[in-house]
Amino acid sequence: MSNKNIGIKDVAVAAGVSVTTVSHVLNDVSYARISPDTRDKVKSAAEQLGYGPNRLAQALRTQRTGMLGLVSEDIATTPHAGRIILGADEAARARGYNLMIINTSGSASAESREADVEALLERRVDGILYATMYHRDVQVPANLGNVPTVLVDAVSTGRSLTAVVPDEEGGARAAVASLLAAGHTRIGFLNNTDDVPATRDRLRGFRATLTEAGLDGETAPVESELSEVPGGYEAARRMLDRPDRPTGLFCYNDRMAMGAYRAAAELGLAIPDDLSVVGFDDQQLIAANLHPGLTTVALPHYEMGAWATDSLIDAIEGKTDLALMALHPTILDCPLVTRESVAAPAPPR
Amino acid sequence: MSNKNIGIKDVAVAAGVSVTTVSHVLNDVSYARISPDTRDKVKSAAEQLGYGPNRLAQALRTQRTGMLGLVSEDIATTPHAGRIILGADEAARARGYNLMIINTSGSASAESREADVEALLERRVDGILYATMYHRDVQVPANLGNVPTVLVDAVSTGRSLTAVVPDEEGGARAAVASLLAAGHTRIGFLNNTDDVPATRDRLRGFRATLTEAGLDGETAPVESELSEVPGGYEAARRMLDRPDRPTGLFCYNDRMAMGAYRAAAELGLAIPDDLSVVGFDDQQLIAANLHPGLTTVALPHYEMGAWATDSLIDAIEGKTDLALMALHPTILDCPLVTRESVAAPAPPR
DNA sequence: GTGAAAGCGCTAACAG
């Protein structure tokens, strides 16, 4: 119940001991020699009164708040932030920490970002997680790093900070490999036009996988558009109008794949019989609900949140040196999620 | 920069004054009589040193943390939580508060929920926001209410707590009205099978609006299924197979509407020419990306988060009495979002 | 106009 008015002193009085003793038993202090009797008295007194420690006072004294700051971009726009938060929250709680969340707009000014970090610093968080909503290079606020910090889904331009990012290239390879495994040899890529790591890395994975399979990865067809549903539709229309129409389509993300579904429908192409499609992101709402279900590659947002949090706590507790890990970003797997949008290509007629 | 090592004392020394004076000027204490000279000295010293107050110490002394606890269900599953968090975060920051977030599973036990609240209480949050991911009655943890509390998207069974919920019936009315306005007279409802307020209230709004328009709301066709895409598909198939096929469809949510789109496509019915469709929820990923864009009703998650936070802070600051507001939940508007899925019914042939 | 000092609730030497 944690009645806010009762403190360690009250417990001490109720148990007929000193506050030291109470503190010792409640915190299981190792070097404290306390009789089992006293222990019980203290514990039941605490229980009785509904005592809960005042973490502020504890923190002030121990210089440890047990709080982690999470500054996250555009919390509401994508489900990605939610998964990062969830991964971070669960990892944090498992080790007795809590999360303070600050939302920042993707377009926030440098000063406003610094103010966000400052707010966290004033509250004396033990460490900071700095998360972006899609994998990219960021210029982190200057005051970050006054405290242990790890970046989630981002790497920092300039300053080297521990970071965790998805294996974009590996994901692309898995996607293309699934098409190859189904027997496709004419495979196209619907890419994004933004100049972000995912665009480059997925393209590289696409070409390399084809080449390694003995196909001509360098000349394999690629159509680029804005990475939204209409862009996917446009790119797919162009792709499917090509003389040597691909039988397999790898899409930059699930939204573009959704556009490709419509393009295929308009052209009378059935998925997966006439056209196999693989997406990227595993956005539940889309991938699982499209008909047929979209085979896609999952981004490890939950895992990145959890990994970052665990590493951060390790650093806070002196079990790790973040400076060492900062040399190279940690790269997490993007697993293929198989649904029904991939099948063997139709036999040539 | 808030160098963690420098405190009010350092500023005092640097400015050649006492800590009292520093505190007075930095906090703009009204009754303090301090010469402009001293003020400047103190301010520039603080600036110089990069001083930032230790909020823990402040909180311990003032019994105010400036932190709000937000316990939220299933953060990662829907974008809804994100919008509530965003609304709450922005409202909180506007008034100088920050958010501590605890995620709880929709299926968590009573004890685990109590432990979540307890964690917030131990950190001495000034108030608690308790949010659920869809509008429903909840049995709140017993220790909630030891501190000002407001429920978001939920009302409490038994104990009366201030709450804010969406106007489900009003949203349904707006949806049906838009169909009526387009000229439809045969309108069907694809409802959810769960026994939650939304199911009941949207149905009521559906029937009432038809009746008030001179149609027979009581016998208007309703098909119920699980409120997911496949359910929507099934319900729509049944609905569209009826002898007197409706020309307008109101769907319990956007996912069911997505299923209805597929059913319509299979039956060769073009949207909106042969069939008009209205959804509910305004899930961006679906509603905006379906083709044609889905006219739907938006749930005011952002607004509920913001309203709840503002009310909570008002209560904390003594500007409001939550007990008074607890008598009836506050109901927020669900506005119609018009896209392209509604048109006049085809002329009878 | 400014400062000394008490105390918010807790932990951790240090004494006994």
Added chain:
DNA sequence: CTGTTAGCGCTTTCAC
């Protein structure tokens, strides 16, 4: 085995 006591960094009463 248990208790006394000095702070953690800040606000605030009261005195000068």
